[in-house]
Amino acid sequence: MVIAQVSTCYPDTQSITIVVHPSPTVRVRPDTTIIAGSSVILYTSGSYIDKYRWTPQTNLNCDTCANPIAIPSVNTKYHVYVSTNYGCTDSAGVNIYLICDHSQVFMPNSFTPNGDGVNDRFYPRGKGLNIIKSFRIYNRWGQIMYQQQDINLNDKSVGWDGTFKGVLLNPDVFVYIIEAVCDTGEPLTWKGDIALIR
Numbered sequence: 001m002v003i004a005q006v007s008t009c010y011p012d013t014q015s016i017t018i019v020v021h022p023s024p025t026v027r028v029r030p031d032t033t034i035i036a037g038s039s040v041i042l043y044t045s046g047s048y049i050d051k052y053r054w055t056p057q058t059n060l061n062c063d064t065c066a067n068p069i070a071i072p073s074v075n076t077k078y079h080v081y082v083s084t085n086y087g088c089t090d091s092a093g094v095n096i097y098l099i100c101d102h103s104q105v106f107m108p109n110s111f112t113p114n115g116d117g118v119n120d121r122f123y124p125r126g127k128g129l130n131i132i133k134s135f136r137i138y139n140r141w142g143q144i145m146y147q148q149q150d151i152n153l154n155d156k157s158v159g160w161d162g163t164f165k166g167v168l169l170n171p172d173v174f175v176y177i178i179e180a181v182c183d184t185g186e187p188l189t190w191k192g193d194i195a196l197i198r
Contacts (some may be wrong), residue, residue, distance in 0.1 A: 038128065040069070075184070113163075132151045137175070
């Protein structure tokens with residue numbers, strides 16, 4: 001309330017209402033470690049939040065959501081900036097760390113290269129790998145039957161079709177070795193058997 005008076009005149013009064021809007025508060029999930037190529041939900045909680053903005057926006061399914069899904073390709077610190085419709089703000093950050101392990105690659109234990117369009121090629125499948133440096137297949141005597149270098153994961157076109165020098169191979173069990181580079185830059189090697197079935 002304001003009271004004004006000039007000299008000996010009667011005073012006059014006037015009042016004004018001041019509204020104080022609450023500031024938002026935001027909290028995020030704890031720092032988290034995931035396997036490269038996997039996704040993680042960036043959970044938030046808080047109060048008085050009208051708007052969200054996440055940075056960096058890369059590898060997020062939504063940068064204005066409360067709980068976006070992230071699939072980072074490198075170790076990443078995500079920041080969330082929240083605000084009210086009245087311009088009050090708060091922020092928080094979370095680190096997502098990547099690790100690599102052998103669960104990132106799926107290799108079937110058999111394939112049937114018979115030309116029916118199903119399971120005709122044998123190739124590395126999975127997620128979270130930067131590149132396959134080397135993909136080699138050996139027979140039981142250690143002879144290389146097939147090899148590719150510097151290929152992408154999940155690329156069916158570079159898969160082995162069960163031939164050697166253009167000749168169809170008989171059913172047998174072969175050994176494969178994959179040397180790859182994870183999204184983190186870490187080298188990884190996989191070894192296993194594949195049964196060729198006709």
